[in-house]
Amino acid sequence: MPSADAFASRNGRREAIRVLSIIGTRPEVIKMAPVIRALEKRPETFRHSLVTTAQHREMLDQVLRAFRLRADVDLDLMEPDHKIGSFAARAMKALTELFASARPDVVLIQGDTTTVLTAALSAFWQHVPLGHVEAGLRSGDRQQPFPEELNREVAGLAARFHFAPTVRARENLLAQNVSPDRVFVTGNPIVDALEMLALDPGFNLASLAGLDFDQERVILVTAHRRENHGAPLVSVCRAIRLLTERFPDVRVVFPVHLNPRVQAVVHNELGGVSQVLLTDPLDYEDLLRLMRRCCLILTDSGGIQEEAPSFHKPVLVLREVTERPEAVEAGLAMLVGTKAESILSAATRLLEDASAYRAMTAGTNPFGDGRAGERIAAILARELRGQASADDHLDWVATGAVK
Numbered sequence: 001m002p003s004a005d006a007f008a009s010r011n012g013r014r015e016a017i018r019v020l021s022i023i024g025t026r027p028e029v030i031k032m033a034p035v036i037r038a039l040e041k042r043p044e045t046f047r048h049s050l051v052t053t054a055q056h057r058e059m060l061d062q063v064l065r066a067f068r069l070r071a072d073v074d075l076d077l078m079e080p081d082h083k084i085g086s087f088a089a090r091a092m093k094a095l096t097e098l099f100a101s102a103r104p105d106v107v108l109i110q111g112d113t114t115t116v117l118t119a120a121l122s123a124f125w126q127h128v129p130l131g132h133v134e135a136g137l138r139s140g141d142r143q144q145p146f147p148e149e150l151n152r153e154v155a156g157l158a159a160r161f162h163f164a165p166t167v168r169a170r171e172n173l174l175a176q177n178v179s180p181d182r183v184f185v186t187g188n189p190i191v192d193a194l195e196m197l198a199l200d201p202g203f204n205l206a207s208l209a210g211l212d213f214d215q216e217r218v219i220l221v222t223a224h225r226r227e228n229h230g231a232p233l234v235s236v237c238r239a240i241r242l243l244t245e246r247f248p249d250v251r252v253v254f255p256v257h258l259n260p261r262v263q264a265v266v267h268n269e270l271g272g273v274s275q276v277l278l279t280d281p282l283d284y285e286d287l288l289r290l291m292r293r294c295c296l297i298l299t300d301s302g303g304i305q306e307e308a309p310s311f312h313k314p315v316l317v318l319r320e321v322t323e324r325p326e327a328v329e330a331g332l333a334m335l336v337g338t339k340a341e342s343i344l345s346a347a348t349r350l351l352e353d354a355s356a357y358r359a360m361t362a363g364t365n366p367f368g369d370g371r372a373g374e375r376i377a378a379i380l381a382r383e384l385r386g387q388a389s390a391d392d393h394l395d396w397v398a399t400g401a402v403k
Contacts, residue, residue: 016047017384020104022095023071024055024115026063027303030284031110033067034192034373035133045381051098053091053115054078058258063284066197073098081260084147088114095122103128105384109155110134110189112148120158129384130155133376134188135162136169137302137323144227144321145302161383163376165367166326186375187368190306195370197285204286207277208253216251217351218294219243223266223318224257225300232338233262236298236318237269239343244275246344247351252276253290296350298343305333306367314360316346326366331359 021036023029039046049072054060057078064070075094077087091114099107099122107123109116110133123130132155142149153176156162162178164170165188173183203209211218223236240252256266256278270276282290291297291311297304300318305327308315315333327333336346350357381387 016043017045017106017380018102018104019046019048019106019108019380020051020099020102021048021108022051022053022115022119023110024053024060024091025113026056026059026284028110028113028115029060029063029067029069030193030303031134031189032108033069033196034189035108035110035376036069036373037196038373038377039380042377042381045385045387046377049073049102049104051075051095053094053118055087055091055113055115059281066284067193084114088118091115091118092122095119096125099123099126099128105129106131106161106380108133112137112145112152112155114147114151116155117147117151120155124158129160130158131161131163131376131380132156132159133163134165134169135159136164136171136173136183138169138172139321139323141321144319145323146226149323161379163372163379165372168326184375184379186379187370187372188306189368189372189376190303191310191365191368192370192373194288194307194310197288199285199289199292201289203289204283205279207279208282208286208290211251211253211277213293215249217247217249217296218290219250219252219296219298219347220290220294221252221254221297222257222299222301222304224259224262225319228300228318228338229259229261230265233265234269235338235340236343237266239340239347240270240276240298241273242340242344243347244273246348248275250275250351253279253294255279255282255287257281296347298347306365308333309363309365309367312361314350314357316343316350318343324367330363330366332361332363332366334360 019039021032023032039048051073052071054076077090095118106129108131109119120130137152139149162173162183163186164183167185170183170185223233244250256263297308297313298316298318302324305315305324309327309332316336317333318338320337334346336342
């Protein structure tokens with residue numbers, strides 16, 4: 001386990017704020033990358049180290065490369081077909097020992113994964129201040145999404161600094177008696193991340209390069225949440241099959257999650273459908289390229305709900321509830337659940353009614369303005385060192401970006 005001196009010497013001055021950012025999955029990298037870059041731009045204030053649990057090894061490594069990040073500490077805790085409980089036990093032990101050794105001034109976590117849960121508890125046990133990026137998201141149902149809803153509630157109990165992406169998220173925290181002076185509305189750094197990557201037009205995956213975006217209407221589909229495993233996912237696949245039968249010019253691209261329960265259902269239900277292209281999970285750049293060029297997105301992914309408005313693409317959310325209601329309220333996304341009839345009806349309307357389609361593509365992204373990372377770094381400098389910011393953009397609400 002690395003010593004405190006190893007962290008102290010990495011970037012020089014002892015008096016800088018010692019920050020450990022903990023990541024484990026691809027979405028955590030994407031949303032923490034702008035925060036990390038903002039911290040690294042202030043070497044006189046912060047000494048930053050990146051720690052990964054490797055909760056999702058392959059997808060994590062790909063996106064680290066995309067953002068040109070390297071972990072200072074790789075705990076390498078992933079095991080084949082690991083269960084939540086066994087991974088959590090390993091992560092709790094490793095992170096508790098790490099925090100005791102490194103003695104950081106603050107630990108940063110993002111989102112609602114098992115890595116987040118274990119890092120939050122470990123930091124709390126070691127009396128280390130915790131900053132929670134993307135704090136305050138709530139669906140109101142601990143089974144949807146499972147186990148993420150409970151994970152973020154626990155993170156909210158442990159955190160000292162709550163970096164809420166929107167006013168709605170702030171209100172959720174205040175309703176749970178979090179002190180207002182500990183909640184900061186920053187925007188979601190996923191919007192920053194989209195601006196960090198310079199995407200060339202070509203796809204890395206050959207099968208995507210063969211798509212004819214001029215002659216075909218391409219629909220992107222992703223589905224992986226535990227509550228959608230089994231019958232709900234079968235129903236989603238049935239809707240996709242019916243959609244291709246109704247619209248000969250529709251081509252569906254479905255990157256299939258690596259979870260065996262997802263793989264089995266999707267390949268069994270859609271493997272023989274000629275208008276459906278099943279792929280392995282896409283690298284992040286290809287996913288963004290596909291979002292940019294597709295006409296419609298069906299997903300149960302939280303991140304895609306936040307990214308799609310930046311590309312002005314309608315989103316049909318394959319869930320009964322969402323902890324990201326801002327896009328729905330702005331008319332940029334629609335909750336359709338997993339019943340085949342509901343999905344087919346909503347998708348048909350968008351494919352046949354140009355005015356309905358335009359209405360779901362006209363707004364601006366309600367989740368951020370691309371400066372969340374800067375705000376988080378400035379807030380930490382102010383709160384932990386009393387450093388006044390030279391900028392006047394700490395509070396995103398004041399910009400009028402969130403209503």
